Amino acid sequence: MKQRNRRTLWRSALVMLGAALVCVQPAVGLAQTSVSTSAERARSEPASRRDAADAFERGLLSEARTLSGTRDDSASLVVRARFAHWDGDDAGALRMTEQAMALAASDSERVDAALAHAELMHLRGDWDKAETLLRDTLSGAPQSMRTRLALGQLLWEQGDRSEATQILEAMAARYNDGLVEDLRELVAVGRGMHLLGRLRDANRALGRAARLAPDHPRVHIAFGELMLAGYNYSEAEDSLNRALEAAPQHPEAHRLMAEIEFFVGGNFGAAEERLSIGGEIAPHHLGIALQRARFAMIRGEWASAAAILDEVLQRAPRHSDAISLLAAVRYLGGDRSGFERARDDFTQHRSRSSMLWRVVGEAAALNNRHAEAVHFFEEALERDPDDAGALAGLGLALTRTGDEARALDVLQRAAREDRFHVRVHNMLELYQRGLRDYLTAPVAPGLRLRAHMDQHELLKAASLPLVDEAHDVFSKRYGQRIEPLIVEIYPEPQTFSVRSVGVPKIDPHGICFGDTVLLRSPADADFNWEMVLWHETAHAYHLRVSESRVPRWFTEGLAEYESGERDASYRRFHDEEIARRLQHGTLPALSELGEAFLAGRGFDVIVAYQLASLAIDYIVEIGGRDAPTRMLRGFAEVPRFDALAPQVLNRSVEALDAGFDAWLRTRYAPLITHPMIDVERVRRMAGGEEVEHADAVEEGVYKALVAALEGRGDQARVLIASARRRAAGAGVQEQARVEAVLVHAFHALGQNDEALRAGRSALDAGLEGPELRLALARAAAQREQLHEALVHAEAASSVNPGSPEAWAMVEERAAVLGEHALARRARLARFELSAHDPGLARALFESSRGELRLRAAERWAAIETFRTEAHLAVASALLELKRPDEAIAAFERAALSDPQRASTIKEDAREQLTRGGWRDKAPLIP
Numbered sequence: 001m002k003q004r005n006r007r008t009l010w011r012s013a014l015v016m017l018g019a020a021l022v023c024v025q026p027a028v029g030l031a032q033t034s035v036s037t038s039a040e041r042a043r044s045e046p047a048s049r050r051d052a053a054d055a056f057e058r059g060l061l062s063e064a065r066t067l068s069g070t071r072d073d074s075a076s077l078v079v080r081a082r083f084a085h086w087d088g089d090d091a092g093a094l095r096m097t098e099q100a101m102a103l104a105a106s107d108s109e110r111v112d113a114a115l116a117h118a119e120l121m122h123l124r125g126d127w128d129k130a131e132t133l134l135r136d137t138l139s140g141a142p143q144s145m146r147t148r149l150a151l152g153q154l155l156w157e158q159g160d161r162s163e164a165t166q167i168l169e170a171m172a173a174r175y176n177d178g179l180v181e182d183l184r185e186l187v188a189v190g191r192g193m194h195l196l197g198r199l200r201d202a203n204r205a206l207g208r209a210a211r212l213a214p215d216h217p218r219v220h221i222a223f224g225e226l227m228l229a230g231y232n233y234s235e236a237e238d239s240l241n242r243a244l245e246a247a248p249q250h251p252e253a254h255r256l257m258a259e260i261e262f263f264v265g266g267n268f269g270a271a272e273e274r275l276s277i278g279g280e281i282a283p284h285h286l287g288i289a290l291q292r293a294r295f296a297m298i299r300g301e302w303a304s305a306a307a308i309l310d311e312v313l314q315r316a317p318r319h320s321d322a323i324s325l326l327a328a329v330r331y332l333g334g335d336r337s338g339f340e341r342a343r344d345d346f347t348q349h350r351s352r353s354s355m356l357w358r359v360v361g362e363a364a365a366l367n368n369r370h371a372e373a374v375h376f377f378e379e380a381l382e383r384d385p386d387d388a389g390a391l392a393g394l395g396l397a398l399t400r401t402g403d404e405a406r407a408l409d410v411l412q413r414a415a416r417e418d419r420f421h422v423r424v425h426n427m428l429e430l431y432q433r434g435l436r437d438y439l440t441a442p443v444a445p446g447l448r449l450r451a452h453m454d455q456h457e458l459l460k461a462a463s464l465p466l467v468d469e470a471h472d473v474f475s476k477r478y479g480q481r482i483e484p485l486i487v488e489i490y491p492e493p494q495t496f497s498v499r500s501v502g503v504p505k506i507d508p509h510g511i512c513f514g515d516t517v518l519l520r521s522p523a524d525a526d527f528n529w530e531m532v533l534w535h536e537t538a539h540a541y542h543l544r545v546s547e548s549r550v551p552r553w554f555t556e557g558l559a560e561y562e563s564g565e566r567d568a569s570y571r572r573f574h575d576e577e578i579a580r581r582l583q584h585g586t587l588p589a590l591s592e593l594g595e596a597f598l599a600g601r602g603f604d605v606i607v608a609y610q611l612a613s614l615a616i617d618y619i620v621e622i623g624g625r626d627a628p629t630r631m632l633r634g635f636a637e638v639p640r641f642d643a644l645a646p647q648v649l650n651r652s653v654e655a656l657d658a659g660f661d662a663w664l665r666t667r668y669a670p671l672i673t674h675p676m677i678d679v680e681r682v683r684r685m686a687g688g689e690e691v692e693h694a695d696a697v698e699e700g701v702y703k704a705l706v707a708a709l710e711g712r713g714d715q716a717r718v719l720i721a722s723a724r725r726r727a728a729g730a731g732v733q734e735q736a737r738v739e740a741v742l743v744h745a746f747h748a749l750g751q752n753d754e755a756l757r758a759g760r761s762a763l764d765a766g767l768e769g770p771e772l773r774l775a776l777a778r779a780a781a782q783r784e785q786l787h788e789a790l791v792h793a794e795a796a797s798s799v800n801p802g803s804p805e806a807w808a809m810v811e812e813r814a815a816v817l818g819e820h821a822l823a824r825r826a827r828l829a830r831f832e833l834s835a836h837d838p839g840l841a842r843a844l845f846e847s848s849r850g851e852l853r854l855r856a857a858e859r860w861a862a863i864e865t866f867r868t869e870a871h872l873a874v875a876s877a878l879l880e881l882k883r884p885d886e887a888i889a890a891f892e893r894a895a896l897s898d899p900q901r902a903s904t905i906k907e908d909a910r911e912q913l914t915r916g917g918w919r920d921k922a923p924l925i926p
Contacts, residue, residue, distance in 0.1 A: 078116045299595050362393055591642055622659065
């Protein structure tokens with residue numbers, strides 16, 4: 001699908017005017033708060049009165065804090081009040097703004113002080129007083145766009161949209177008459193137009209502000225907010241980066257960047273770091289607190305989110321964002337009465353506002369509860385038919401519930417309300433143009449298939465048997481059948497991504513929205529397509545049984561577990577990484593898997609999939625095979641694992657955590673018996689972080705390893721000698737542990753003889769483990785000592801039979817040394833551990849017989865579904881096993897995969913059937 005590369009009007013203007021702007025910029029004094037009228041410039045004010053406010057406006061916050069403390073004039077008191085509010089002293093901030101109003105010596109100062117005071121009163125719930133003050137201020141300064149914005153926002157929130165619109169529309173009239181030239185006033189116009197949904201006008205006003213002050217953070221933050229509202233993340237990120245170049249401490253810029261890190265990059269750690277940076281200058285910033293609550297909600301940490309929101313509401317009891325988020329948290333956590341209380345608190349002062357329902361709908365959609373999201377968006381639109389966000393949310397949610405005809409109509413309405421909404425635009429582009437070459441049709445009672453016309457017939461033939469098998473397995477297990485399962489298959493990664501989330505930014509192989517499953521086409525030939533389809537179909541049943549309330553980690557773990565039940569090679573094999581973290585105490589507890597799965601917790605999410613699968617394994621062991629099914633049904637009523645698990649499994653959360661830890665330690669005893677390198681600690685050291693070590697011996701050898709890995713040879717050799725000296729006085733085992741680490745350091749330096757000597761020393765002292773053995777195998781191979789390399793690789797595979805790397809080394813070394821039986825055993829082991837390797841599957845097909853030959857051929861076809869030879873291999877293996885009816889289906893898939901050779905393939909198929917003694921079946925090949 002073609003993706004428009006839309007550049008904003010003001011940014012294009014900046015490119016053309018850049019040279020002139022560079023020339024005139026020095027003429028603007030550093031203490032100047034904004035571009036002012038000649039009359040204002042003529043009014044000479046003491047520099048100290050301007051400097052604190054100017055520094056604050058420009059985001060020079062440390063400087064602003066210092067400057068504001070040097071005087072007690074109105075401008076300085078307003079700045080001090082801002083910092084007091086950020087420090088959590090709202091009462092003190094109110095006193096300061098009240099005093100600032102009394103001391104104001106100019107119209108500009110009176111407006112600044114009144115706006116700051118009204119904002120604080122608004123937050124504490126004194127809406128009537130805030131409204132009165134704003135009306136009085138506007139009466140005295142009708143040209144103040146910032147006052148109009150503040151009053152319009154207050155009235156809009158209260159539900160008086162008619163008067164709010166009238167007040168805000170006056171801003172546009174004054175702007176169009178060329179009467180708004182002050183930077184802050186232009187930004188206020190932009191925000192007012194944004195509130196009205198007039199995004200092009202908002203863009204123009206911010207463009208004019210940018211021409212006045214190209215580097216001012218206020219402009220770039222406002223533009224970033226505008227772009228984020230329309231999911232234009234690339235433009236938003238660019239603007240916020242510019243803001244942070246000018247104001248590195250600005251809490252609002254960091255808050256918004258955290259949103260991009262969290263929702264776009266999926267870098268939850270970086271998002272939290274952004275919030276921490278913003279919190280350094282503003283530890284009680286309400287916006288940062290709300291962002292933290294939102295992140296916690298999405299991670300399923302509902303108690304933590306509610307606690308944050310309760311704190312916010314103690315300071316700002318009518319805060320619409322906080323109440324709406326609290327309603328969402330209560331709803332998602334199954335606290336119906338808590339949701340109703342939040343809803344009633346919201347409507348008490350906002351009888352016509354749709355915000356809460358839109359926010360809860362968005363939260364439900366993020367938690368895969370799309371049917372419920374539809375309900376909330378519909379309710380939001382009943383309250384406000386022009387709510388562009390609710391229209392967009394409804395349209396996108398309907399695409400996920402399968403009601404595409406209605407979705408298209410709603411998306412068209414949403415596009416008319418908000419022409420800059422990237423997700424809406426992309427989805428409309430997809431449905432109106434991008435799917436022209438796709439066929440969507442029912443192919444059986446249990447399957448409706450959408451695929452590119454060139455691929456539809458083959459994908460129908462390939463997917464239908466698997467979907468039928470899945471329906472049989474899961475319907476028996478869960479007591480209900482999904483008919484039809486909607487399967488959509490996309491060959492273009494961008495189309496798949498837009499259909500999934502509305503933006504071309506994600507690249508998984510599959511995704512499930514309930515009864516709708518989206519897949520990448522196997523035309524990519526780099527993943528086991530059947531495995532992914534089985535996994536996503538399992539999700540569809542989990543969501544159906546749990547009414548879409550199953551925690552994500554649980555359904556991912558269960559889908560992994562059920563995929564492994566179908567084919568053991570479908571499991572993930574990251575045992576060494578899990579054992580490493582178990583040994584070093586960095587593996588999350590069972591009750592923490594929700595947070596770990598969504599927040600990363602510092603380890604690869606792919607490893608998290610296996611850990612979640614192991615959790616299901618443990619649950620089955622202690623509760624029986626039906627325990628996950630009982631959990632799924634329970635989640636429909638109690639969507640929190642910590643609340644439901646004790647009821648179903650008859651164990652406390654603490655007992656479950658302890659039991660899972662003990663179960664893992666038993667399972668991985670061979671791997672954790674001997675020391676393993678703390679890879680995460682080494683990675684952090686390489687990144688320049690301060691790291692707490694277990695002891696001085698570990699610190700010394702890890703420093704040596706980091707230096708070697710970074711190629712600092714001379715320094716590494718000095719550190720190696722130092723590490724050995726430290727270990728010498730610590731005992732034999734400590735010396736062995738150091739030598740085991742130094743194997744990796746010497747190998748990184750290319751000193752493989754030294755690596756072998758260090759490793760042999762560690763082995764002589766009794767150390768063992770796949771990590772050490774694999775390092776020795778690599779070093780020995782580099783020295784062409786193949787027999788020793790094979791010995792070490794075999795030892796690694798013996799300690800960790802689930803290591804694909806160890807078996808690959810065994811196969812390679814054994815083949816070179818002529819130990820063909822061992823090489824074949826290693827290849828078989830790799831086959832059972834490598835579900836996505838078509839070359840391995842093909843090689844095993846060519847070297848095997850019987851059922852193994854068939855399994856290898858089927859694996860090959862599951863990965864390279866569009867390779868004709870793979871389907872012919874399946875047919876050949878089936879004929880060898882005297883299964884002609886299944887072979888006929890494989891021949892048909894082969895013909896569909898290569899239409900130009902179809903007649904030849906079919907003729908050859910008939911001949912093979914005839915030669916095999918099935919002449920009566922040959923005519924079944926059409």
